[in-house]
Amino acid sequence: MDDMRRTVRLTTLVLSLLALGVAGTTAATASAQQRLVVTGAGFGHGVGMSQYGAWNMAMKGAKHGAILKHYYRGTQLGRTPRSAATVRVLLAEPLTVTFSGATRAGGTVVSAGTTYSARIDGGTVVVDGGGREVRVAAPARISGRGPLQVGVLGRYRGALELRPAEDDASAVQVVNAVGLEDYVRGVLADEMPGSWAIEALKAQAVAARTYSITTNKDGPGYDHYADTRSQMYGGVAAESARTDLAVAATRERVVTYRGRPVATYFMASSGGRTESAANAFGSEPQPWLVSVADPADRFAANPYRSWTRTFTLAEAERRLGDLVQGSLRAVEVTVRGDSPRVLRARVVGTDGSTTTDGATLRARLDLPDTWARFTVR
Known part of the structure; x- marks a missing residue:
C-alpha cells in the first residue's frame, strides 16, 4: 500500500509540474504576442x-x-517693422566650404565664375581659388550680383557671412544673410x-x-536654423x-x-483641435495661441487626421528605455491638455511606474503627435 501511495503522489506531482509548465509556456506565449497599440491624430506640436x-x-x-x-x-x-530687413540663417558648419557666383570676399574683388574654398585659420577666413589666396578678418562677407552657389547645399540669395564656429573654432560657420522677403x-x-x-x-x-x-x-551670428x-x-x-x-x-x-x-x-496637422502654447511649451499663456476647434483639419486628404502605431511589448520597452521598471505593462495618461494631447503619463512596469510627459513619449516612440491613446492588446 505504501508503494502504491508513493507512486500516486509521484504521478500527481509530475502531472502538476507538467501542467505548470504548460501554463507558464502559454502565459509567456501570450505575453510575447501582446502589443502596445497607440492611436492618435495630428502631426506636430499642435500650436497655432x-x-x-x-x-x-x-x-x-x-x-x-x-x-x-x-x-x-x-x-x-x-x-x-523697418528693423526686420535681414534674416541670418545658419546653413552649415563644415571644416571647409566652397562657393561660386561671388564678386567680393570682404573688401577684395573676386571672380563670379570661379569656385572658391574657405577655411578658418585662427581668427581669419582664408579664401582660396583661381590661383590666389585671400585672407579676410572674420566675419568675412561673401557677396555677388546674384544668388551664390554654396557647395552641395544649394543656391542662396543675399550674402554669406563666414566665421569660426562656436563649438569648433576650426570649422566654418556658414550663415546666409538674406532679405526678409x-x-x-x-x-x-x-x-x-x-x-x-x-x-x-x-x-x-x-x-x-x-x-x-x-x-x-x-x-552667435545667426537668428535661425535652416531646418x-x-x-x-x-x-x-x-x-x-x-x-x-x-x-x-x-x-x-x-x-x-x-x-x-x-x-x-x-x-502640419492639428488632428481637429489645436493646443494652447502654455500647455504645449510650458510657457506663459499667450492669448492668440489658445486651443481652438479645427474641424477643417479632419478631411479625407489629410493623412494625419487619425493614425495608429503598433509595437510589440519588447520593442516598446526598448524604445521607452529607462522609463520602464521591470517589464512593460501599460502606459496610462494622467493629464491631457485643452485638446486630447498628453501632458503627463505613467509608464507602468512590473516593478513600478515612472512619470513622464507627452513630448518624451512622442520622441521615444516616434509618434506623429502627442494626441495619443495607449492600449495593450
Missing part, C-alpha cells in the same frame, strides 16, 4: 495654424486673413506644397514671415512661381496682436 486645416479652409473659399484669424485669436494683419520665398514651398490653394499659401507666407521676425535662436528647429529653408531651390506669387501678394504683411507682431507657430 494647422497647414492641412488652412488648406481645407482655403479650398472652401476662406481668404488668408480669415484663416490666420481663426488660428491666431484676436489678431490683425499689420506691417513688418527673399527668406520667406525660400521657406514657403519647403513648408507647404506649392500646388495647394493660393489662399493657404498666402496664410503660410504671412505666418512664416511673422515667425521669422518674432522668434530668434540667439546664435525644423526654426522653419524649413531651402533657398532658391525652394522657390516656385505660385509660392513667389503668394509671397509677393502678402509682402510685408505680418500677424499682430494689439498692434505688435507676435509669434506664429504652425504645424
Whole structure:
C-alpha cells in the first residue's frame, strides 16, 4: 500500500509540474504576442495654424486673413517693422566650404565664375581659388550680383557671412544673410506644397514671415536654423512661381496682436483641435495661441487626421528605455491638455511606474503627435 501511495503522489506531482509548465509556456506565449497599440491624430506640436486645416479652409473659399484669424485669436494683419530687413540663417558648419557666383570676399574683388574654398585659420577666413589666396578678418562677407552657389547645399540669395564656429573654432560657420522677403520665398514651398490653394499659401507666407521676425535662436551670428528647429529653408531651390506669387501678394504683411507682431507657430496637422502654447511649451499663456476647434483639419486628404502605431511589448520597452521598471505593462495618461494631447503619463512596469510627459513619449516612440491613446492588446 505504501508503494502504491508513493507512486500516486509521484504521478500527481509530475502531472502538476507538467501542467505548470504548460501554463507558464502559454502565459509567456501570450505575453510575447501582446502589443502596445497607440492611436492618435495630428502631426506636430499642435500650436497655432494647422497647414492641412488652412488648406481645407482655403479650398472652401476662406481668404488668408480669415484663416490666420481663426488660428491666431484676436489678431490683425499689420506691417513688418523697418528693423526686420535681414534674416541670418545658419546653413552649415563644415571644416571647409566652397562657393561660386561671388564678386567680393570682404573688401577684395573676386571672380563670379570661379569656385572658391574657405577655411578658418585662427581668427581669419582664408579664401582660396583661381590661383590666389585671400585672407579676410572674420566675419568675412561673401557677396555677388546674384544668388551664390554654396557647395552641395544649394543656391542662396543675399550674402554669406563666414566665421569660426562656436563649438569648433576650426570649422566654418556658414550663415546666409538674406532679405526678409527673399527668406520667406525660400521657406514657403519647403513648408507647404506649392500646388495647394493660393489662399493657404498666402496664410503660410504671412505666418512664416511673422515667425521669422518674432522668434530668434540667439546664435552667435545667426537668428535661425535652416531646418525644423526654426522653419524649413531651402533657398532658391525652394522657390516656385505660385509660392513667389503668394509671397509677393502678402509682402510685408505680418500677424499682430494689439498692434505688435507676435509669434506664429504652425504645424502640419492639428488632428481637429489645436493646443494652447502654455500647455504645449510650458510657457506663459499667450492669448492668440489658445486651443481652438479645427474641424477643417479632419478631411479625407489629410493623412494625419487619425493614425495608429503598433509595437510589440519588447520593442516598446526598448524604445521607452529607462522609463520602464521591470517589464512593460501599460502606459496610462494622467493629464491631457485643452485638446486630447498628453501632458503627463505613467509608464507602468512590473516593478513600478515612472512619470513622464507627452513630448518624451512622442520622441521615444516616434509618434506623429502627442494626441495619443495607449492600449495593450
